[in-house]
Amino acid sequence: MKRFLNKLFVFTIILVFFIISTGSFKYYTLVIGVIVSAITTYLFESSIVKKTLRLYDVLKLLYLFKYIVYFVKAEIHAHLELVEIILFNKPIKPAIVAVPYHVESDYGVTLIALTVTNTPGTIVLNIDTNSKLMYIHWINASTFNPDEARLIITSGFEKLVEKIFG
Amino acid sequence: MIKRDVLVAFSLSLLVLSISLIIWLEGYIRIATPIISSLGESYLYYSYNPWYSNYTSFSLNVVSAIIWDYRGFDTFLETTVLMASIIAIYTLLRGFEEKVFLQPKGLSTITKTATKIVIPLIIAYALAIATHGQLTPGGGFQGGATLAVISSLIIAVYSLEFLYYMGYRSKRLVVIRGLCLIGLIIVAITPLLIGFILNTKSYIFQNMSKEDSFISMPSFLFDAPLAGSIFFYNVFELLIVFTGLTTALMLLSLRDVELKKAFEVREVYE
Known part of the structure; x- marks a missing residue:
């Protein structure tokens, strides 16, 4: 996948924010959080992080x-x-x-x-x-x-x- | 002058102190009356109560249970009222046209960059409020109002042009809103249709099974109570409120060029 690390970075931040804002760690929250953060990552990743990230x-x-x-x-x-x-x-x-x-x-x-x-x-x-x-x-x-x-x-x-x- | 400043500072600090005192006292003594009316007591008792599956709605948030289950039809009409108010704005501004490429500037780089980071987080938070409406305080309307903040932010920081660039048009938003309203109706009559097919008794806006009807919406998803139709209503309400408020914001921030025809129409009528 192109720019995999960028996507992972944005995805993780949104997912963590989602879990913190709901205050629960159930499967229900996790599944919905993964769906929501996948959609928002797909929509906003290219505009948020312009350059390609590396592990370094x-x-x-x-x-x-x-x-x-x-x-x-x-x-x-x-x-x-x-x-x-x-x-x-x-x-x-x-x-x-x-x-x-x-x-x-x-x-x-x-x-x-x-x-x-x-x-x-x-x-x-x-x-x-x-x-x-x-x-x-x-x-x-x-x-x-x-x-x-x-x-x-x-x-x-x-x-x-x-x-x-x- | 200085005397007044000291007085203002003192009274403000007194206000903060008294509010924090009340919050602290709440844990030790009763501030409100301990008497709850029998109706309120029954709501509190039954809104999440798996042992009385004929009365409960499996919603931990009592407000959501009342709004979408015990008086679901009322809330549905409230949603249509919101739609009607948007149509009222349309009729006031009839004749407007949305024009692209007016070369907007927007605010400075600092504001734009900061807004860029905040927007995805607002979306995540709004969806968290809406999808957890049956578990924690919140719900479809609150989520939709939170989501509409991004449209107002974009209009203020990047200008209306950027919303057009993203594909927002007031006509498209109206179509989405109509579809979501139809979705609400479909969820409301689904138990009725199932009852019709199975040849048993069932009701419009039915959520959980009742004494004389065994048809029930899903009460659990994975390990959290889903509260059946309340979840679906919340999701549709989120989209309805978001598109509604966004349309209102877009129409209220139309540029002069776009409103030219609307003004001409008004002059003719006057």
Whole structure:
């Protein structure tokens, strides 16, 4: 079968989600779940995973764990900064900066943008796919230079995302 | 200004605290009255009760048992009312035409990618709600409403054009809905036909066997109670509600160009 691993990957995720959402592990649930996930896999597999997966790609999951650890660290750091601003009236300098990105895949861009939005203090307002720029609202803009801003905000995430999604 | 903020924060936290207190207390003391009416008691007693096979419907979810078994005909009419309301939207917008290739843009890559992942999961969840309607809270209508979320997401994120690209047309959806409604009727009269062939007594909307009629829908599938016709009704209802709500969403988000003729028709009548 063509792209067997892709299909298996999508199928497993949907089946696990189905079983968790029903909360039962009976034959009835399993049979219906297999039917439902087979149909949805057939319909959506090609649009969800564009490139052909290989067995070697499983190792990339390890980078995902590394990413989560890095993300939690960044989150705590950003929270502490914001707490300082709120409690001790630290002066702020809100601005919108253009930050370049070098990730190719859609998933990589999305992951970076959502992480940056999720960390307090920075929000991705818009994304320009032609010139590869993210417009980020930054509560304490220490620099307006795009490359320096990239070093501070996104480069750490980008390195790991490139390893996960290529 | 700051005083007001503090007041709002305090009252909100008080609200959350009181709600959580009520939830916590529920385990220790009675909040609602302990008296249940005799009718309600009989529903609770018989809705899943294999020892009284003439009264039970083999549905662990009492609401599903009431909706599709004890008052099945009523729910069938409710479903047709939904169909009638869609027809009302049609008559309001008569003269519209669906045009493809209007070059839509949609939202940014981030939103599109995130939606792309969520859509198959929503489909799986909606079908889980509908097919487990006789076991856990949920059912056909809830599943269909959940499934209709994907159409609204697609319209908002990818634009209406993408639904056309996927093959959705309001006329096709109407045909599917009609077929599912016929399917509901077929399930409802199946016991009657079997009774006619076997020359015994049977009823329309009959689910399990009754005192004077031994005809019964399948009560178990593998190891879980199927509740006979309730399962089939739920599946058909899922498709009916999904196509109905999707048609309504599609018609309400028609573009200006598509509605041109509809406006002309209205002007003539005015």
